[in-house]
Amino acid sequence: MSALASLPTLSDRLLPGGPARDLAGHLELYGPLPPVADDRRDLIRLVEESGLTGRGGAGFPTAVKLRAVARGGRAVVVANGTEGEPASAKDKALMTRNPQLVLDGVLVAADLVGAAEAIVAVSREDRASIDALGSALRERRDAARVRIATPPERFVTGEETALVSWLNGGDAKPAFTPPRPYEAGVRGRPTLVQNVETLANLALVVRNGPAWFRAAGTEAEPGTALVTVSGAVRRPGVVEVALGTTLGDAIDLCGGLATPPQAILGGGYFGSWLPPDLDLPLANEALRPLGGALGARAIAVLPMGVCGVVETARVAGYLAGEGAGQCGPCVFGLRAVAESLALIARREPGAAAALARLPRLGAQIAGRGACAHPDGALGFVRSALQAFAGELDAHLAGRCSATDHRPLLPTPLTTADWR
Amino acid sequence: MSMRLRVNPLRCDAYGHCAELLPELIEVDEWGYPIVLAEPVPQELEAAARRAAGACPRLALLLERAPD
Numbered sequence: 001m002s003a004l005a006s007l008p009t010l011s012d013r014l015l016p017g018g019p020a021r022d023l024a025g026h027l028e029l030y031g032p033l034p035p036v037a038d039d040r041r042d043l044i045r046l047v048e049e050s051g052l053t054g055r056g057g058a059g060f061p062t063a064v065k066l067r068a069v070a071r072g073g074r075a076v077v078v079a080n081g082t083e084g085e086p087a088s089a090k091d092k093a094l095m096t097r098n099p100q101l102v103l104d105g106v107l108v109a110a111d112l113v114g115a116a117e118a119i120v121a122v123s124r125e126d127r128a129s130i131d132a133l134g135s136a137l138r139e140r141r142d143a144a145r146v147r148i149a150t151p152p153e154r155f156v157t158g159e160e161t162a163l164v165s166w167l168n169g170g171d172a173k174p175a176f177t178p179p180r181p182y183e184a185g186v187r188g189r190p191t192l193v194q195n196v197e198t199l200a201n202l203a204l205v206v207r208n209g210p211a212w213f214r215a216a217g218t219e220a221e222p223g224t225a226l227v228t229v230s231g232a233v234r235r236p237g238v239v240e241v242a243l244g245t246t247l248g249d250a251i252d253l254c255g256g257l258a259t260p261p262q263a264i265l266g267g268g269y270f271g272s273w274l275p276p277d278l279d280l281p282l283a284n285e286a287l288r289p290l291g292g293a294l295g296a297r298a299i300a301v302l303p304m305g306v307c308g309v310v311e312t313a314r315v316a317g318y319l320a321g322e323g324a325g326q327c328g329p330c331v332f333g334l335r336a337v338a339e340s341l342a343l344i345a346r347r348e349p350g351a352a353a354a355l356a357r358l359p360r361l362g363a364q365i366a367g368r369g370a371c372a373h374p375d376g377a378l379g380f381v382r383s384a385l386q387a388f389a390g391e392l393d394a395h396l397a398g399r400c401s402a403t404d405h406r407p408l409l410p411t412p413l414t415t416a417d418w419r
Numbered sequence: 420m421s422m423r424l425r426v427n428p429l430r431c432d433a434y435g436h437c438a439e440l441l442p443e444l445i446e447v448d449e450w451g452y453p454i455v456l457a458e459p460v461p462q463e464l465e466a467a468a469r470r471a472a473g474a475c476p477r478l479a480l481l482l483e484r485a486p487d
Binding site: 176326329364 | 426427428429430431432433448449450451452454
């Protein structure tokens with residue numbers, strides 16, 4: 001059954017390596033797409049059996065979303081390739097290196113939910129992905145209903161209600177829910193918003209079946225994942241690993257550690273600082289007891305010598321500035337958190353009071369935004385308080401243990417407007 | 420059928436009328452934005468909750484059916 005049986009390992013499904021393939025090369029590697037439209041229900045059941053979950057960060061079961069949108073009728077599909085998280089590059093890697101597989105997934109999803117219209121959303125600044133998808137699209141005769149849309153590049157643009165708002169002619173800012181996009185999205189129609197990596201996996205599930213899909217990964221979290229590894233590794237980049245692969249194995253695929261690690265940021269800027277345990281499996285099952293989750297699977301290795309408090313303060317400032325500016329508790333709360341952390345990072349007078357203020361700020365922010373932005377940022381900060389407790393104490397005493405003051409985590413200056 | 424209060428944070432501009440009218444269920448944070456203290460709304464406070472929702476100049480306080 002599997003067209004991929006001949007591939008050497010289970011972890012090169014999405015990024016099979018070798019030169020970029022045209023449509024003919026793509027079909028030779030993966031085989032043709034099976035017809036979908038006639039047995040939608042059966043195929044959605046296969047997706048359910050595969051255990052495929054969303055690869056954009058939230059990890060929602062794909063079959064549940066497909067079913068909900070298919071129920072509505074006259075649906076629209078939105079492939080989310082916006083990837084506004086600066087620590088993540090995995091969607092860009094997938095879209096540039098395997099655009100035809102993404103388009104396969106878009107078409108399968110459109111057939112499964114009965115959509116006559118599908119939109120691939122890619123950040124306006126991401127020329128490489130726009131070009132790769134555009135070329136791939138021009139090669140196909142079965143994709144007349146697919147178009148590429150280019151929203152502004154900002155952290156929150158990829159939030160699904162923000163994306164839908166932009167596609168509907170508004171600002172790329174999150175909306176109050178309900179309704180969620182699956183109920184009323186693009187032009188009020190039931191809208192399936194799926195991350196591009198999820199869709200690429202969907203194209204493989206309908207080709208090869210759930211048992212094949214589950215041959216990689218764990219029982220609870222089957223399949224592979226694209227992981228962005230940055231920081232203190234020899235070859236930072238995007239690698240594909242089976243879910244449940246250890247952190248150390250993922251790092252080895254990136255050439256190994258460049259210097260001894262101090263901590264690991266797992267899950268990007270809505271993720272958590274974790275102890276540098278190389279035996280840690282990359283699976284939410286393993287991370288949840290530590291208060292973490294994989295999110296969109298961006299991993300940054302913090303080397304010894306770089307101050308975790310300074311890094312956290314800088315990212316908190318970035319996240320405070322990247323809010324949509326709509327919800328008071330997020331606007332004022334994240335700003336206050338970032339200012340408190342900045343005082344501590346700079347070891348200024350008032351640092352102790354600022355640290356004491358953080359729990360009270362957190363309690364006033366949690367759960368009070370229209371979207372997950374304030375809670376995501378807060379989780380990141382909370383994990384830092386735990387992971388860098390010793391360094392925080394040092395800062396309150398006027399010391400910082402950093403020997404390397406170059407910024408590690410990217411905090412790009414955003415200039416894009418909201419349209 | 421039990422009811423709950425929910426703030427639409429996109430609309431709320433921290434006028435604070437709701438917390439004045441319904442201190443039993445709403446307090447404000449240090450920036451003046453309302454925090455709903457409990458759900459569902461106790462039956463004896465439902466009329467007051469309705470008044471508070473109606474008094475919001477931004478229509479940001481919603482009295483709605485609590486999900487089961």
